Amino acid sequence: MEKGPLIPAALFLLxxxxxILTMPSHDTLTxxxxxYIDIARNLAQDPTSFTYQGIYMMYRPPLYPYTLSIAYxxxxxxxxxxxxxxxxxxxxxxxxxxxxxLLVVEMCGEGIKGVLASLFYTFNPLAFTMGTRELVHSEFTxxxxxxxxxxxxxxKKGDPLRIYLAFISAGAAILTRYTGLSIxxxxxxxxxxxxxxxxxxxxxxxxxxxxxxLVLAPWLYLxxxxxxxxxxxxxxxxxxxxxxxxxxxxxxxxxxxxxxxxLLPLLAVLGFLRIQKNExxxxxxxxxxxxxxxxxxxxHKETRxxxxxxxxxxxxxAEGVLLIRDGIASVLGKRTTGAxxxxxxxxxLAILFLAPTAEKALALxxxxxxxxxxxxRVLSYASEEYPREKLLVSPRLYTMxxxxxxxxxxxxxxDRQDVRGRIASGxxxxxxxxxxxxxxxxxxxxxxxxxxxFYGGKFKIYLRKEN
Numbered sequence: 001m002e003k004g005p006l007i008p009a010a011l012f013l014l015x016x017x018x019x020i021l022t023m024p025s026h027d028t029l030t031x032x033x034x035x036y037i038d039i040a041r042n043l044a045q046d047p048t049s050f051t052y053q054g055i056y057m058m059y060r061p062p063l064y065p066y067t068l069s070i071a072y073x074x075x076x077x078x079x080x081x082x083x084x085x086x087x088x089x090x091x092x093x094x095x096x097x098x099x100x101x102l103l104v105v106e107m108c109g110e111g112i113k114g115v116l117a118s119l120f121y122t123f124n125p126l127a128f129t130m131g132t133r134e135l136v137h138s139e140f141t142x143x144x145x146x147x148x149x150x151x152x153x154x155x156k157k158g159d160p161l162r163i164y165l166a167f168i169s170a171g172a173a174i175l176t177r178y179t180g181l182s183i184x185x186x187x188x189x190x191x192x193x194x195x196x197x198x199x200x201x202x203x204x205x206x207x208x209x210x211x212x213x214l215v216l217a218p219w220l221y222l223x224x225x226x227x228x229x230x231x232x233x234x235x236x237x238x239x240x241x242x243x244x245x246x247x248x249x250x251x252x253x254x255x256x257x258x259x260x261x262x263l264l265p266l267l268a269v270l271g272f273l274r275i276q277k278n279e280x281x282x283x284x285x286x287x288x289x290x291x292x293x294x295x296x297x298x299x300h301k302e303t304r305x306x307x308x309x310x311x312x313x314x315x316x317x318a319e320g321v322l323l324i325r326d327g328i329a330s331v332l333g334k335r336t337t338g339a340x341x342x343x344x345x346x347x348x349l350a351i352l353f354l355a356p357t358a359e360k361a362l363a364l365x366x367x368x369x370x371x372x373x374x375x376x377r378v379l380s381y382a383s384e385e386y387p388r389e390k391l392l393v394s395p396r397l398y399t400m401x402x403x404x405x406x407x408x409x410x411x412x413x414x415d416r417q418d419v420r421g422r423i424a425s426g427x428x429x430x431x432x433x434x435x436x437x438x439x440x441x442x443x444x445x446x447x448x449x450x451x452x453x454f455y456g457g458k459f460k461i462y463l464r465k466e467n
Contacts (some may be wrong), residue, residue, distance in 0.1 A: 008098045015122045016095035019090035019131045020120055022362075024369045026079050027376040033134030034399040035060065037081055040068035048222070053401060054412055056226040058233040059240055063143075063176040064136040068344045073178065078403055085134035092138040093131030096145055097122050100311045103149045107280045109173065112343065116350055117405055118208060118467065120267075120314035124356060125260050126303060127310035128361035129368050136177050137307040140437070142293075143173040144308045147183055149338050151190070154168055160204040163191070167208030171215030178237050179305065182294025190284035194279050244300035250300045259303045261360040267353060271319030321349050372400070378432065378459045379404040386451075386463060388429035394437050401432065415440060431462040 037157055039057055042049040043065055050058055050065070071084045101120045104114035104404030130137035147169040170187065173180035191199040199205055220230040227233055247255075257265065272288075275281040288309065295305050325346050369371055373399060383404040392403045395412045402410050411419060413431070422428060423440055426447035433439065435458050442448050448462040 005337040007115065008101055011101055011118045011122075012094045012098045015118075015131070016090060017226040018122065019093055019130070020087075021243040022128075022365060023086055023090070023132050026082060027373055027380065028369050029376045029400055029403065030133065030135065031081075031396065031399050033085065034403040035066065035079075036065050036136070037085055037134060038399055038402040039074050040065040040085075041081070043069035044072035049087050050226075051192070051220070052306060052399065058219075058227050059166070059175050059187075059222055059236040061136060061175055061180075061237075063172060064139050067139065072322075076406075078406060080132060081404075086132050089133060089135065089138040090131055092142040093127065096127075096138070096142045096311060099142065099145050099149055100314055103145070103152070103311070104315055106149075106153050107283075112346055113322060116318035116346070117311075117315045119350070119354055120264070120357065123358040123361045124310040124314060125262065125357070125361040125364040128358075129365045130304055130307045132365070133368065135304070137304060140173060140176040141308040141310060143176055144170050144180060145181055145311045147173055148186065148283070148287055151187060152279075154204075155194075156279070158167045160207075161192045163204045164208050164211055167212040168215055171212040174216065175219060177297070177308070177377065178234055179294050180308075181234075183291040184293050185294065186286050189290050190283050193282035193286060202322075207215045226443050241298055241300045246299045247301045249296060252296070252303075255303050256306070259364050261356065261362075263353060264313065264357050264360075267320035268313050268316035269320070270323050271316035271321075273325050275316075279395065284312060284315065288316070315354075319351055320347065325349055327350035329397055372454055375400055375434070378461075381452075381454075382430065382432060382461055386430050386461070390427060390429045392423070392431045394432070396434055397432060413437065413440060426464055429464050433460045434458065435460070 011106050035052060035057065038052045039050060039060065040050050047066075047069070050056055050060075052061060067088060068081070068085055071088070072081055074082050075084050097118045099115040101118040103163055105111060127138075127141065130141075145398055147166050150166035150169055154160065154166055161324045163452070166187075170180070170183045173183050191205070219233070222228045223233045226235065229235075272284075291309050291312070292306070292361045295301060298305070325342070328345060328349075329342060379397065379400055388405070389408050390408045391401055391405060391408055392413050393410060395414070398410060402408070411422070413419065413433060420441050423431075423442055424445050424447070426445070428448075429447060431442060433442075437460075442462055447464055450460060451463045452461040453459065454461075
């Protein structure tokens with residue numbers, strides 16, 4: 001298979017096209033996605049205002065909102081901003097598909113393996129689904145993979161500049177998602193397995209580490225300024241995750257198999273058996289296991305958290321397909337499987353394995369595309385029919401209300417004295433509750449009237465009475 005720009009361009013367009021064609025509708029929005037957009041709007045006005053409702057949200061990683069904020073200088077419409085957020089994810093998704101191909105070609109020089117790996121990445125159910133969402137995962141996967149690619153090729157080509165860029169990209173990965181800190185473990189494991197401690201004597205790695213710190217420095221400074229400690233955003237993020245629902249390892253693996261299916265992990269396991277004890281093998285082992293440990297050690301785990309490992313899983317799956325091809329060719333004998341037949345066999349196997357993988361990807365995406373449907377429709381209706389400036393909403397609607405009501409003051413309906421006092425004084429223009437909810441003193445205050453219910457009373461809209 002020829003090398004050149006044609007194949008990477010085709011892989012990029014395939015991933016980009018599938019992402020755009022399967023873009024979710026506007027009436028599906030996640031809590032996290034709405035928060036990133038809310039923050040990005042403020043950053044577009046003030047690059048130091050990493051806030052929502054005047055509160056610094058530095059427990060959230062900054063790079064994705066900052067990326068969105070660039071476009072939000074020109075796009076102010078909420079639905080337009082949502083589309084931009086998803087397009088940015090699609091672009092990073094497509095770039096990672098190309099990067100996966102390029103890495104495999106650098107590792108083994110086999111174009112067909114590179115194409116297979118890129119396709120297994122594109123149709124990995126998690127990568128495919130997150131590729132069109134207003135979430136950090138596509139951008140995070142790109143920078144994480146780019147860091148691995150640059151470190152490997154920098155060592156292979158003896159190019160210090162690539163090593164410097166690898167550490168800069170690692171810093172970008174950390175600032176895209178805090179679990180990106182595992183990239184440091186990947187680097188250390190790979191360097192130790194390949195060179196033991198010889199790499200410590202080479203100055204390019206120390207310069208790279210310094211560059212990584214420089215990338216993190218502005219964020220560490222803001223942490224000191226607004227959170228009372230340079231590392232406080234990381235520790236607060238860890239506490240927030242710890243407070244969420246714990247997920248055991250066995251349950252997590254079960255959930256992963258539900259989302260990914262059995263075929264893709266099985267091919268990756270077969271591919272793992274093909275790994276050799278060389279530079280490339282140590283890279284894949286370090287990447288997979290150190291990256292995975294960074295997730296498995298977290299108390300609350302969601303399947304989407306391992307999206308960033310989709311490229312290495314895809315590379316191993318491609319190895320698995322070729323292992324099966326070699327086994328079939330061995331059984332049939334060399335006379336039956338010439339060079340052309342060898343390639344045709346690989347293509348046939350790829351189609352057989354990619355088809356069910358893509359089907360699983362579409363099924364997971366369809367599930368995700370239903371998330372937030374009810375909430376989005378209710379808030380969209382409310383924002384059109386009742387444009388107001390002061391809102392009280394159920395906690396689950398907190399960030400999404402900010403998305404549909406840009407610039408409005410939004411409070412959570414929590415059982416606090418200040419909230420009850422504001423209800424009693426008729427401070428809020430509009431109240432939206434999602435059942436089951438604490439109605440506090442809304443009815444007793446006499447200040448609000450129920451104007452609309454949705455989905456059998458699951459959502460209620462209260463409007464302040466006019467005097």
